[in-house]
Amino acid sequence: MLQDGRVPRSTFWTPESAISEYAQELFFWTSNTRDDLASIPMEVFALESIADNCADEEQQQFVRSRLRDAAAHLDWWMKVRSRPTSGDLHNLVHTIHPWESAMDAIPTYDPVYRVEIFGDTSHEWHELKLYPNFIKTLLQYKLDLGWNEVKACSLERYN
Amino acid sequence: MFAREVQLTQAQETIYNSSEVIVRDLGVNCIIARAWRSTERLAALFYDDNLRDHATTEKERLEQAIMTLWRGDRSMFVSQQKLQRTDEWIDIEKRTVQSLLPLLLETLDFNMYSSLMSDLNNSSLFNTTLPVPSTPPSEKEFLPDAPHDISWRGNSY
Numbered sequence: 063m064l065q066d067g068r069v070p071r072s073t074f075w076t077p078e079s080a081i082s083e084y085a086q087e088l089f090f091w092t093s094n095t096r097d098d099l100a101s102i103p104m105e106v107f108a109l110e111s112i113a114d115n116c117a118d119e120e121q122q123q124f125v126r127s128r129l130r131d132a133a134a135h136l137d138w139w140m141k142v143r144s145r146p147t148s149g150d151l152h153n154l155v156h157t158i159h160p161w162e163s164a165m166d167a168i169p170t171y172d173p174v175y176r177v178e179i180f181g182d183t184s185h186e187w188h189e190l191k192l193y194p195n196f197i198k199t200l201l202q203y204k205l206d207l208g209w210n211e212v213k214a215c216s217l218e219r220y221n
Numbered sequence: 222m223f224a225r226e227v228q229l230t231q232a233q234e235t236i237y238n239s240s241e242v243i244v245r246d247l248g249v250n251c252i253i254a255r256a257w258r259s260t261e262r263l264a265a266l267f268y269d270d271n272l273r274d275h276a277t278t279e280k281e282r283l284e285q286a287i288m289t290l291w292r293g294d295r296s297m298f299v300s301q302q303k304l305q306r307t308d309e310w311i312d313i314e315k316r317t318v319q320s321l322l323p324l325l326l327e328t329l330d331f332n333m334y335s336s337l338m339s340d341l342n343n344s345s346l347f348n349t350t351l352p353v354p355s356t357p358p359s360e361k362e363f364l365p366d367a368p369h370d371i372s373w374r375g376n377s378y
Binding site: 102104125139145154155156165167174179188 | 236237240241242243244245246247248249250252253256257259260262263264266267269272275276279282283286287289290300301302303313315317318319355356360361362363364371372373374
């Protein structure tokens with residue numbers, strides 16, 4: 063987890079390796095240790111599973127010690143990725159790339175990219191209709207917009 | 222203590238105001254609302270009252286917001302895309318496994334719950350031989366035996 067509460071969608075365990083540098087160049091990330099998208103929050107579900115299935119005091123303490131970090135990730139989404147609409151106090155969160163949905167090529171994003179993908183054609187053809195759009199969005203964030211979205215607000219802690 | 226007003230970086234503002242890919246993804250919103258519910262439960266378990274109250278507030282706020290995505294005339298929840306030219310949000314109506322994720326919420330009314338359960342039990346939608354498909358066989362985007370990179374259009378979730 064980064065200091066602002068965001069959890070990157072991918073982290074690279076061997077940043078100096080060729081594959082990490084290849085990924086950085088191919089997808090226009092700003093770092094060879096992580097990508098610039100946000101992960102969908104799964105941490106608290108893992109903690110809940112541990113709490114429900116492990117009676118051991120040490121494991122319970124582990125859950126307790128990590129719970130606020132898990133909440134900080136949720137707060138990151140609620141604060142950085144939520145915008146008010148006129149007269150509406152109930153704000154939904156938004157994604158900035160299909161990969162943040164954790165369902166990479168789900169049809170939900172077809173209208174966003176103005177593509178219609180169906181019919182009796184090869185799988186390769188379907189991929190070609192989709193993936194260049196995904197990469198193009200990353201390129202836009204890198205070159206046109208500076209990719210600095212990850213430097214988010216500092217979160218208040220619970221006290 | 223938990224201020225909602227946040228000063229975003231200039232780059233964040235630029236992305237929000239320029240990108241065509243700003244999507245109120247139904248699935249992501251439902252997962253986050255459900256995550257707040259789990260946070261609420263664990264905070265109560267560990268007697269962290271401040272965190273519990275915060276989680277309750279955020280869970281209720283987000284669940285109420287998700288209810289605005291219900292389209293009763295079509296009996297489904299939708300996602301939304303922001304149009305940069307007009308600053309409008311328009312509906313994205315795609316029936317996928319994401320459509321079922323509101324079942325994770327606490328505040329569904331009877332009609333919503335019935336519709337989602339009907340979809341879940343419908344053999345042409347989600348009650349397939351190997352339930353639940355990522356995209357239902359009835360949808361034009363369905364791709365049987367989709368390989369890894371496009372598996373979210375295939376027959377297994």
